[in-house]
Amino acid sequence: MKRILFKSGTLVDPSSGRVWQADLLVEEGRIKAIDSGLVPPRGTEVVNAGGCLIFPGCVDVHVHLREPGFEHKETIATGVRAAVRGGFVAVAAMPNTRPVADSAAVVGYVRARGEEEGLAQVFPVGALSRGSEGKEMAPLGEMRQAGAVAFSDDGRWLADAQLMRRVMEYARMLKAPVISHCEEPALTKGGVMNEGITATVLGLRGMPAAAEEIAVARDIILAEFTGCHLHVAHISTAGAVRLVREARSRGLKVTAEVTPHHFTLTEEAVQGYNTNAKVNPPLRTRADVEALREALADGTIDIIATDHAPHAREEKEVEFDQAPFGISGLETAIALVFTELVHKGVLDLPQAAAKLSLNPRRLLGLPGGVLAEGEPAELTLIDPEREEEVDPATFASKGRNTPFAGWRLKGWPVGVVVRGKWIPVRPLPGEGLREI
Amino acid sequence: MALRRKDLLGLADLSPEEIEHLLEQAEAMREVLEREIKKVPALRGRVVVNLFYEPSTRTRFSFELAAKYLSAETVSVAAATASVVKGEGLLDTARTVEALGADVVVLRHPSAGAAAFLARHVKAAVINAGDGMHEHPTQALLDLFTVKRHKGRIEGLTVTIVGDILHSRVARSNIWGFSKLGARVRVCGPATLIPPGLEELGVGVYYRLEEALEGADVVYILRLQRERFSEQTFLPGPEEYARLYGLNRERLQLAQPDALVMHPGPMNRGLEIAAEVAELDRAVIEEQVTNGVAVRMACLYLLMRRGEV
Numbered sequence: 001m002k003r004i005l006f007k008s009g010t011l012v013d014p015s016s017g018r019v020w021q022a023d024l025l026v027e028e029g030r031i032k033a034i035d036s037g038l039v040p041p042r043g044t045e046v047v048n049a050g051g052c053l054i055f056p057g058c059v060d061v062h063v064h065l066r067e068p069g070f071e072h073k074e075t076i077a078t079g080v081r082a083a084v085r086g087g088f089v090a091v092a093a094m095p096n097t098r099p100v101a102d103s104a105a106v107v108g109y110v111r112a113r114g115e116e117e118g119l120a121q122v123f124p125v126g127a128l129s130r131g132s133e134g135k136e137m138a139p140l141g142e143m144r145q146a147g148a149v150a151f152s153d154d155g156r157w158l159a160d161a162q163l164m165r166r167v168m169e170y171a172r173m174l175k176a177p178v179i180s181h182c183e184e185p186a187l188t189k190g191g192v193m194n195e196g197i198t199a200t201v202l203g204l205r206g207m208p209a210a211a212e213e214i215a216v217a218r219d220i221i222l223a224e225f226t227g228c229h230l231h232v233a234h235i236s237t238a239g240a241v242r243l244v245r246e247a248r249s250r251g252l253k254v255t256a257e258v259t260p261h262h263f264t265l266t267e268e269a270v271q272g273y274n275t276n277a278k279v280n281p282p283l284r285t286r287a288d289v290e291a292l293r294e295a296l297a298d299g300t301i302d303i304i305a306t307d308h309a310p311h312a313r314e315e316k317e318v319e320f321d322q323a324p325f326g327i328s329g330l331e332t333a334i335a336l337v338f339t340e341l342v343h344k345g346v347l348d349l350p351q352a353a354a355k356l357s358l359n360p361r362r363l364l365g366l367p368g369g370v371l372a373e374g375e376p377a378e379l380t381l382i383d384p385e386r387e388e389e390v391d392p393a394t395f396a397s398k399g400r401n402t403p404f405a406g407w408r409l410k411g412w413p414v415g416v417v418v419r420g421k422w423i424p425v426r427p428l429p430g431e432g433l434r435e436i
Numbered sequence: 437m438a439l440r441r442k443d444l445l446g447l448a449d450l451s452p453e454e455i456e457h458l459l460e461q462a463e464a465m466r467e468v469l470e471r472e473i474k475k476v477p478a479l480r481g482r483v484v485v486n487l488f489y490e491p492s493t494r495t496r497f498s499f500e501l502a503a504k505y506l507s508a509e510t511v512s513v514a515a516a517t518a519s520v521v522k523g524e525g526l527l528d529t530a531r532t533v534e535a536l537g538a539d540v541v542v543l544r545h546p547s548a549g550a551a552a553f554l555a556r557h558v559k560a561a562v563i564n565a566g567d568g569m570h571e572h573p574t575q576a577l578l579d580l581f582t583v584k585r586h587k588g589r590i591e592g593l594t595v596t597i598v599g600d601i602l603h604s605r606v607a608r609s610n611i612w613g614f615s616k617l618g619a620r621v622r623v624c625g626p627a628t629l630i631p632p633g634l635e636e637l638g639v640g641v642y643y644r645l646e647e648a649l650e651g652a653d654v655v656y657i658l659r660l661q662r663e664r665f666s667e668q669t670f671l672p673g674p675e676e677y678a679r680l681y682g683l684n685r686e687r688l689q690l691a692q693p694d695a696l697v698m699h700p701g702p703m704n705r706g707l708e709i710a711a712e713v714a715e716l717d718r719a720v721i722e723e724q725v726t727n728g729v730a731v732r733m734a735c736l737y738l739l740m741r742r743g744e745v
Contacts, residue, residue: 201637203605273549
């Protein structure tokens with residue numbers, strides 16, 4: 001029987017808002033005991049967690065693992081390694097693979113491949129429409145039985161309001177959320193970055209904030225109409241934040257996630273035609289970034305997700321308008337949360353833990369997210385003082401497409417407990433500079 | 437003095453001093469063009485590759501002649517004959533051009549930023565001959581040169597650019613060039629063809645041509661690309677455009693009596709500019725073409741001298 005004792009860590013429990021120092025004993029995949037001065041039974045693996053924060057295991061509700069079909073960008077094997085290295089114990093895999101995860105077979109395949117790897121858990125998201133083409137409803141019920149935790153045509157907005165209404169009614173019946181990539185395509189056709197002064201100067205076609213806001217507004221109205229849980233993916237504009245805030249104030253089942261790149265960078269990052277800053281939704285303005293941070297602080301945005309979108313180097317090393325959208329985000333997310341939000345006082349520790357663990361789990365209907373005896377022992381250990389430069393060459397992900405290369409960030413994951421195993425990924429604060 | 441940069445990618449990057457320096461050099465080149473034997477040995481043994489991914493007659497001929505007058509070896513590759521059709525990317529083409537020993541690559545490409553991309557990947561000097569909607573720096577330099585020859589200065593002039601600003605790299609380069617040298621720049625066109633944020637660059641935005649022309653020293657008419665009428669609904673149609681934004685003799689009277697009329701060519705006579713206006717003495721459209729060769733000689737010369745100083 002496998003036992004691990006984490007000595008003297010600082011526990012952060014988002015469910016109670018408590019932050020306290022204690023020892024934590026893991027046994028058979030559950031939290032067996034939390035107390036000070038716990039004495040390890042014989043045969044216990046002891047981890048000196050002094051100087052570490054212990055969060056419930058972080059979950060990323062928005063990743064692209066690219067398998068099946070785009071294995072040159074990422075595989076489930078490399079994706080779950082990137083997740084663990086980034087401090088995540090579970091990820092929700094978006095269905096825009098080839099074939100699209102619009103059937104029980106593909107959903108089951110993704111789930112099974114994740115289990116085979118035995119690292120971060122992989123929870124598949126099923127498509128809303130067949131082939132994510134926005135025309136016919138995909139078999140949501142069968143996919144749900146095969147393990148789909150949510151439904152989305154991510155990458156595309158389901159523009160047909162009648163079909164969206166039907167899938168929302170269906171998803172509500174299945175007790176699964178609909179995750180919407182909110183983008184009115186008529187307004188973004190040919191667009192490659194945010195519409196505004198930077199796009200004007202660079203001569204690049206813009207994607208206006210209005211395209212996102214129109215889509216968010218319609219989807220909120222349909223969520224109210226159908227009673228379905230709407231989750232707004234990668235929210236990026238001040239106007240979209242206002243709409244979500246208003247919906248939540250009326251008690252609607254509407255949640256939203258923001259990515260680290262959207263709460264950190266502005267459209268200026270595209271200067272020099274940096275294809276690693278080409279992402280959809282596009283990086284917006286300073287005012288949008290401020291609105292996103294405010295919405296994180298006041299709870300309008302309850303989840304931080306990466307939209308991890310790995311691409312091969314040669315795909316990004318082209319003219320700007322030819323490059324695919326996307327940022328490889330799993331391995332910098334927690335460090336950006338600490339550097340940009342925690343250390344700058346935007347979020348306190350329980351808030352940060354809630355947005356990385358408890359709230360993502362609630363969205364996907366997963367247990368856990370709580371640090372208490374008897375709870376599942378999925379944990380993320382973070383050294384909030386560790387400073388490290390982002391070096392894409394060290395990524396476990398195949399995708400090295402990050403605009404943060406060379407950034408010095410403070411606050412990095414040092415290891416996770418997943419499936420009852422302790423997996424260190426960086427030196428513990430007490431261990432000095434030894435690299436793993 | 438040479439330029440202290442490897443490439444000429446846009447006027448946004450250039451200091452006013454660098455622009456002035458290029459214009460002075462162009463003046464010297466213009467004298468060469470007036471000689472009976474228009475050839476100097478300045479770039480003997482150098483290789484200039486014109487890489488054109490978009491159809492272009494004037495710009496390509498202009499660069500070819502400029503290189504020839506400087507005694508450089510020139511090769512012109514048009515997209516239709518290039519390996520583009522075989523699916524070779526710009527990066528591969530760049531490496532090939534490099535391996536073949538190009539000293540300068542003149543690039544015309546439909547993607548904004550293509551010249552910057554190429555410049556990052558080759559040791560050769562890169563001259564942007566137009567990249568998507570971004571910039572066309574040698575066009576703006578020749579426009580500045582032409583205005584300076586006629587007006588003796590740029591500073592203090594009022595320059596009105598009329599037409600499809602949104603899609604125009606010529607407009608963007610001219611906004612930078614004229615602003616940096618101290619002119620007041622106005623743009624005028626239908627709201628659907630004015631990109632957002634220009635006021636932040638200090639540009640005056642006008643929707644009524646009559647207002648925009650008032651007191652202008654230079655009236656710069658852009659070519660209206662007819663394909664804009666079909667691909668998306670930017671405009672009701674060419675007739676309305678001609679009626680609202682076409683430059684005719686009557687409207688031109690609102691500008692300064694000696695206002696220059698300019699156009700980057702080729703013109704749609706009767707659409708954006710009336711034939712009778714295009715034929716006025718102060719319509720310097722053909723002179724722009726001649727000056728283009730001098731300006732491009734100056735650019736080639738100054739970029740190549742970089743290594744020698």
